[in-house]
Amino acid sequence: RDVKPENIMLQDGHAFMADFGIGKAVSGTESEMFTKSGATLGTPAYMSPEQAAGESLDGRSDLYSLGCVLYEMLTGEQPFTGPTVQAVIAKRFVQTPADVTALREGVPHAVARAVHRALARTPIDRFETGASFLAALRETDAPADAKPPAPEKSIAVLPFANMSADPENEFFADGITEEILNALAHSTDLRVAGRTSSFSFKGKQLNLRAIGEQLGVRTALEGSVRRAGNRVRITAQLVDCVDGYQLWSERYDREIEDVFAVQDEIATAIAERLKTTLMAGRSARREQRAxxxxxxxxxxxxxxxxxxxxxxxxxxxxxxxxxxxxxxxxxxxxxxxxxxxxxxxxxxxxxxxxxxxxxxxxxxxxxxxxxxxxxxxxxxxxxxxxxxxxxxxxxxxxxxxxxxxxxGYVQAGGWYSIFYLGMACGRWEEANDLALRIQNLDPLSAYSAVVIAWTMGLEGKRMSEAVQWARKACDLEPASFLELWSLQRTLYFDGQFTESIEAGEQALRVSGRHPWALSQLAVTYVDAGDVASARAIFREMEARAMREYTGPLPRAIAAAAVGEHQTAIDLVRESVARRDPELALFPPQQQTAHALRALPETQEIYAALKYPSDASSHA
Missing domain, CATH: 1.25.40.10 (Tetratricopeptide repeat domain)
Structure with a gap:
């Protein structure tokens, strides 16, 4: 059918399909219609990839077209546009449309997820039936909740501007910012935005209201640093993000050796102004940090x-x-x-x-x-x-x-959540709760989004949300290996093998073909039925190991996936003998290693490592 807005009729509150596609094809111009020998007629803006390729169709092609219509209704934009028919069609095979919520605030996340799934490139990744698509759209009938007002005791410490003539002093100004942020984070009841989120505004024109909304804070500390010889001038001001009023300001002219005391003075003044209390032991921490x-x-x-x-x-x-x-x-x-x-x-x-x-x-x-x-x-x-x-x-x-x-130490919270609570212990609910708290403190951090994608993805209960978090991480850090590899894994966990392979290829390009991405790609190819490609990757990994250090565990995972069981067992034994860190981070319950953990010999090896007692009970 030619599913598009012009063919959807409304009457008495009901929608009806009036399929005029074939009639229009006879007289339509090339810019309006797209035909191909053996292909189904259709309109490029709403056509499924398999329809454009002239392949056999089923109801999932119509669901794709309907997804395009809903996407346009929600965002005001078509999911794919281009100067020519061919350009529009080509984008369907290589690009993923922008997230609905990124283009239109207030759209329920469940609706956005449902539309995104309907627009999956391969039919197998879409909804099976219109009823299941409808059920997903009805997961919530309420608009997305508006963000609650930021707590009164909340702050973002924005990067202090370097006013010195020497650009090398940029690190010095950033360091002062970080130390003040760190001091304020040691508070009993003050919410402090994380470093990555605060520093994402570095060098940008500041709109404090927008910053407050994005970071969920009521106040912002901004300032400048001017260094000249052994003297330094630091100015700081505390501003209300809602009304723009200045709540406090001060200027400090000191010797360079006094910079640590100044940082503490600023943190103390902010705490007093916001009526919060810094944790005990402040002087001891300052001495140990300086x-x-x-x-x-x-x-x-x-x-x-x-x-x-x-x-x-x-x-x-x-x-x-x-x-x-x-x-x-x-x-x-x-x-x-x-x-x-x-x-x-x-x-x-x-x-x-x-x-x-x-x-x-x-x-x-x-x-x-x-x-x-x-x-x-x-x-x-x-x-x-x-x-x-x-x-x-x-x-x-x-x-x-x-x-x-x-x-508020994001690094500690992220590592504890993923590596200990999740991977080592299988305590996924605790891991995910901590990951969400960390992300709340550092909402613009790609790393915190990765942590959530991992905890949700490895738990396996909220896969659509896990994929969304992985995509958000890639939006924040589009050329980062860790973010792309996390998307590759999360898509695999969700059974989206085609998109996982695409993300894996991107991860390989930015990382110099990192073994983690290679082993995941080998497993995905096998599960997708392409054993030949998986074997080619395994051979590449083994050849590389002859030239340079390549961790034994990723090679073991790839070996098990392609049926090289003895090689896999030998590599796991090598990993144990060398106390390979990757063995601690890839315990037997994770899905990527399913072929490896199925081998009786590796089960015995893993048992000897004595993971925390409840780890093996989580799959």
Missing amino acids: PENIAAWEAYLKGRTLIYRRGAAVREGMALMRRALELDPEYALAWAGLADAYSVQGYFGVLPPEECGPPAREAAKKALALGPDLAEAHTAVAMASLIFEWDWAQAERSFTRALELNP
């Missing part, structure tokens, strides 16, 4: 920024952490940063475990000895204990303590 040397602090700030970026930048970040420690060997935060860098290199499979495990553990212990009141130090210990020592109890103690010290 290095003896300003140059060490600057090296730490640059290094931490690079480590946040992941990928090749981590090595440069590690070098800067070492530079900070050369300048101040007792600098707790630099030891924690170095430990995190080694942990990142380990769990991404960049370095062999024996090269990153011992230095990560040593740096984490040093950080804790020098900074027992720092959330960063406890988080470093938690990660090293989890991925290098498989000491589950110590990992939980350290994560818990880190979040007690700083409830």
Whole structure:
């Protein structure tokens, strides 16, 4: 049928299809109609991919066309547009339409999800029947709830502007912003927007009302930093995001060595103005955070920024952490940063475990000895204990303590949610609750969206929501491997194999063909019936392992998927022998490893690792 707005008639509150497509095809112009030998006639703007390709059709083609109509009704735009008929058709095969809620506020999320599923490229990923499509649209008849007003005690610390002549002082200004944000996060009842969300407005024209709405905060702290020689001028002002009124302001002219005291003064003044209380132990934390040397602090700030970026930048970040420690060997935060860098290199499979495990553990212990009141130090210990020592109890103690010290520390909350509560223990409900709390604090962070996508996707109960969160992460960081790989996995968990393969190919392009994306792609190809492509990937992984370090576990997952069972068993044994961090992060209950965990020998190996007792009961 030619489903489009012109062919839908309304009478007495009922909609009827009047299919005039064939009649129009006789006289329609090429811009109005699209025909192909053996293809069904139709209108390009509402035509399904299989209809455009001239393939056999069933009712799911009509549901696709209806999805196009509903998309246009809700957003005022067609899902695919272009200068020519061919361009419109081509986009159906390579692009995904923008999310309905991104184009039109107030659309219920259930409705947006239903329309998105109706527009899936392959019929198997759509609704089976019109009745099931209707049921999905009726999941909620109410409009999406308006955002509740931001709590009075809530704040975003926006990046302070660098007013110095030297652009290198940008890191210095950012560091002051981060330290004030960190100090305010140690509050009993103040909601502080996370670093990633606050820094997403860096260098942009500020509209405080819009910022307040996006971050869910009532107030914003903004300021500037001017550094000249050994002197620094810091200005700060607290503004109400709703009415734009200035609530407080101050200017500080100090020696550069006094910058840490100024940060504390600003945090204290803000806390007093908002009638909140900073947690006890503030002076001890300040002493443990502040290095003896300003140059060490600057090296730490640059290094931490690079480590946040992941990928090749981590090595440069590690070098800067070492530079900070050369300048101040007792600098707790630099030891924690170095430990995190080694942990990142380990769990991404960049370095062999024996090269990153011992230095990560040593740096984490040093950080804790020098900074027992720092959330960063406890988080470093938690990660090293989890991925290098498989000491589950110590990992939980350290994560818990880190979040007690700083409830708003997104890094600790995200790692604890995914790696311990979820993957190690299978406590998915707790993991998802924590992930949602973290995202509420840092709503513009791609990482926090990834955490939710993982917890929902691996739990397997809310797959459509998991996919939406994974897509949101990619919208926030479109060229990031972690976000694309998370989308690849989440689509696979949801059974959307074609789209998972497409996301996997993108992840390979931005990462230099990372083994995680390769192994997931091999599994997806097998489950989609393309064993030949899966075998080609497995051969690629094995050839690569002959040239450079490639983690044994992703290779084991690919080997099991293509039926190379003995190779898979041998690789798992190698992973255990080397204390491979990836083994801690990919326990047997996760879906990607289903072929691997089906082997009796690997079940015995996994049992010997003694995951937390309830992990094996979750699939």
